[in-house]
Amino acid sequence: GAVVSQHPSWVICKSGTSVKIECRSLDFQATTMFWYRQFPKQSLMLMATSNEGSKATYEQGVEKDKFLINHASLTLSTLTVTSAHPEDSSFYICSARTSGSRYEQFFGPGTRLTVL
Amino acid sequence: TQLLEQSPQFLSIQEGENLTVYCNSSSVFSSLQWYRQEPGEGPVLLVTVVTGGEVKKLKRLTFQFGDARKDSSLHITAAQPGDTGLYLCAGALMDSNYQLIWGAGTKLIIKP
Numbered sequence: 743g744a745v746v747s748q749h750p751s752w753v754i755c756k757s758g759t760s761v762k763i764e765c766r767s768l769d770f771q772a773t774t775m776f777w778y779r780q781f782p783k784q785s786l787m788l789m790a791t792s793n794e795g796s797k798a799t800y801e802q803g804v805e806k807d808k809f810l811i812n813h814a815s816l817t818l819s820t821l822t823v824t825s826a827h828p829e830d831s832s833f834y835i836c837s838a839r840t841s842g843s844r845y846e847q848f849f850g851p852g853t854r855l856t857v858l
Numbered sequence: 859t860q861l862l863e864q865s866p867q868f869l870s871i872q873e874g875e876n877l878t879v880y881c882n883s884s885s886v887f888s889s890l891q892w893y894r895q896e897p898g899e900g901p902v903l904l905v906t907v908v909t910g911g912e913v914k915k916l917k918r919l920t921f922q923f924g925d926a927r928k929d930s931s932l933h934i935t936a937a938q939p940g941d942t943g944l945y946l947c948a949g950a951l952m953d954s955n956y957q958l959i960w961g962a963g964t965k966l967i968i969k970p
Contacts, residue, residue, distance in 0.1 A: 849900035
């Protein structure tokens, strides 16, 4: 149980284009989903927290107009990187918290974004 | 600012040796999780500790939560090459979203 999928697993795009990453909870309802960014050999950096049906809460320094998050259902959240630039290249990981667990987050496999 | 200091950040040891990874904070956590991450994959939850002083064992891995719920340790006995990976601790704060505060990670390499 508690499986989270992400799609795509990797994407290469040209500078200036937008990229959408999907995060799905496959066998549970995720009341809260989190989006992280991870640089090589570093820990996870929380970008935003989204609750189903509400606007996402962004961490300080994260541009909400650049990283659009939609959490339209209890099983799907999307992150859209708008007008991507090479510095947006990174490993993006989502996680989901079940309503039954106050503490644990279950992670997707991540999406490797490369912006040329 | 809540910080969770994790040490060491890098550890390379021979197969069969023991090791301990520490996570320390001045904040009190409602729980603390330990994750393991392989390159190019998302973190996988190993264990959650909730009660102060709690000890949990997962085969050769022993996890302990400090009495004051501010620190935790991961001890690996007789490390194997398969234990190689990035180990991350994360403390859950007592807010409405139970946001996790992450340690910097420990890159562990077990040499055969």
